[in-house]
Amino acid sequence: MSDIIAIRGMNDILPDETPCWQLLERTVAAVLGAYGYGEIRLPVVEKTALFKRSIGEVTDIVEKEMYTFDDRNGESMTLRPEGTAGCVRAAIQQGMLNTPRRLWYAGPMFRYERPQKGRQRQFHQTGVESFGISTPDMDAELIVLCARLWRQLGLTDCVALQINSIGNADARKAYRDALVAYLQEHLEALDADSQRRLHSNPLRILDSKSPETQAILDNGPTLKDFLDEESNADFARLCELLDAAGVAYLVNRRLVRGLDYYNKTVFEWVTDRLGAQGTVCAGGRYDGLVQQLGGKSTPAVGFAMGMERLVLLLAEQGVEADASTVDVYVVAVGSDAELMALVATERVRETNPQLRIMQHAGGGSFKSQMKKADKSGARVALIWGEDEVVAQAVTIKSLREGDGERLQQSTVPLEELDSTLCAVLAP
RNA sequence: GUGGCCGUAGCUCAACAGGUAGAGCACCGGAUUGUGACUCCGGAGGUAGCGGGUUCAAGACCCGUCGGCCACCCCA
Numbered sequence: 294m295s296d297i298i299a300i301r302g303m304n305d306i307l308p309d310e311t312p313c314w315q316l317l318e319r320t321v322a323a324v325l326g327a328y329g330y331g332e333i334r335l336p337v338v339e340k341t342a343l344f345k346r347s348i349g350e351v352t353d354i355v356e357k358e359m360y361t362f363d364d365r366n367g368e369s370m371t372l373r374p375e376g377t378a379g380c381v382r383a384a385i386q387q388g389m390l391n392t393p394r395r396l397w398y399a400g401p402m403f404r405y406e407r408p409q410k411g412r413q414r415q416f417h418q419t420g421v422e423s424f425g426i427s428t429p430d431m432d433a434e435l436i437v438l439c440a441r442l443w444r445q446l447g448l449t450d451c452v453a454l455q456i457n458s459i460g461n462a463d464a465r466k467a468y469r470d471a472l473v474a475y476l477q478e479h480l481e482a483l484d485a486d487s488q489r490r491l492h493s494n495p496l497r498i499l500d501s502k503s504p505e506t507q508a509i510l511d512n513g514p515t516l517k518d519f520l521d522e523e524s525n526a527d528f529a530r531l532c533e534l535l536d537a538a539g540v541a542y543l544v545n546r547r548l549v550r551g552l553d554y555y556n557k558t559v560f561e562w563v564t565d566r567l568g569a570q571g572t573v574c575a576g577g578r579y580d581g582l583v584q585q586l587g588g589k590s591t592p593a594v595g596f597a598m599g600m601e602r603l604v605l606l607l608a609e610q611g612v613e614a615d616a617s618t619v620d621v622y623v624v625a626v627g628s629d630a631e632l633m634a635l636v637a638t639e640r641v642r643e644t645n646p647q648l649r650i651m652q653h654a655g656g657g658s659f660k661s662q663m664k665k666a667d668k669s670g671a672r673v674a675l676i677w678g679e680d681e682v683v684a685q686a687v688t689i690k691s692l693r694e695g696d697g698e699r700l701q702q703s704t705v706p707l708e709e710l711d712s713t714l715c716a717v718l719a720p
Numbered sequence: 721g722u723g724g725c726c727g728u729a730g731c732u733c734a735a736c737a738g739g740u741a742g743a744g745c746a747c748c749g750g751a752u753u754g755u756g757a758c759u760c761c762g763g764a765g766g767u768a769g770c771g772g773g774u775u776c777a778a779g780a781c782c783c784g785u786c787g788g789c790c791a792c793c794c795c796a
Binding site for chain 1: 721722748749750754755756757767770786787788789790791792793794795796
């Protein structure tokens with residue numbers, strides 16, 4: 294094998310897998326369309342400062358996971374590690390925030406991490422962002438939209454919704470201080486990671502996987518008790534709306550998100566079918582981010598879903614996407630036959646643009662070409678040889694069980710190719 | 721960044737106190753005239769990830785390195 298291979302964690306998605314991706318992408322686009330969201334296409338590279346200012350300087354993403362480099366002018370650029378920052382930047386820059394906006398985007402994101410199941414360095418997210426609406430009906434819409442998507446994909450049974458409110462900045466600050474003060478007293482008993490996070494990102498300790506740490510937290514201050522009145526009211530309303538819509542959820546008071554810009558409502562759709570990577574879709578409010586990035590104060594909510602993880606879930610659930618690529622395979626032996634086949638099939642493509650017709654290339658015997666026809670998965674073979682050339686005709690042969698009864702094999706004049714083919718392929 | 725397991729044909733995998741490699745699938749060809757699938761026969765395909773070391777001899781043992789998978793961390 295050559296020594297020039299793909300970069301670690303940046304995978305090829307092969308023809309075997311793309312039908313599943315296309316099914317997912319089609320469904321996502323259709324659901325978002327059904328709620329009136331507009332697609333926005335964003336650059337993959339942005340100025341490094343954008344991510345530092347939005348995601349947060351002390352997050353793992355910014356500290357050690359970004360693909361950052363200087364361009365030829367010496368300016369620091371970064372391959373986007375997530376989509377919200379760029380979307381907010383575009384919304385501000387393009388003057389889109391004078392009225393509420395519902396937007397979505399899809400594409401590759403980049404994070405320098407060790408690859409494992411459901412995680413790679415180049416991965417794909419579809420993100421949804423809503424600007425200009427501060428009320429919890431907006432939060433509910435996003436969640437209800439997700440639920441519809443899972444239903445359409447057949448994933449309802451394997452994902453579960455967790456929600457929480459992390460309050461406004463003041464409430465979080467107050468809680469953070471109380472939490473740090475409490476944990477300081479139990480420093481010895483905390484796991485090593487949590488000790489480290491105590492100074493960098495104490496809220497993250499809440500979802501530590503260590504049972505000992507969780508036990509300590511049980512007796513500590515809870516975020517809920519520090520929430521501001523508005524956050525509490527909005528959260529209650531969100532629950533009410535979800536109940537009415539029949540969307541089941543679990544209130545997880547220890548749910549916090551890793552990115553600095555979140556406030557108030559946060560949510561996560563999780564699964565237990567993907568090994569260590571439980572989160573399949575997650576988001577929340579970020580009412581302060583637009584202003585923080587230089588726009589006028591604008592409330593916003595959004596979420597992103599991990600496409601690789603959803604593809605894995607679909608596969609795990611046995612969801613089958615139609616993988617066939619060919620309806621008709623054209624066999625032609627001899628140069629006159631090849632010529633007649635080319636002309637005739639081009640004419641068929643003209644009148645039946647929806648038909649997927651693969652013309653054999655590269656010569657070979659009838660036998661070898663028929664093998665290719667069978668392997669292609671086509672339902673029908675069109676056959677040209679010396680006899681057909683002389684007779685100005687074409688042989689049509691069914692290759693599949695069910696179709697065999699309709700027509701096994703027959704030779705018809707060229708003029709009848711179109712009508713005969715349609716009759717054989719009719720559902 | 722840390723840890724565990726792994727790296728033999730295109731793919732999935734074997735073998736053997738250490739004696740220079742094999743199967744299945746896939747691929748190509750054939751089983752009398754121009755026809756696929758099932759069957760049968762034949763063929764091609766590997767500098768054993770790479771580099772060192774031990775040995776008369778290494779794919780097998782040791783070291784390093786690169787890569788893969790899974791987990792930690794973190795996140796979608």
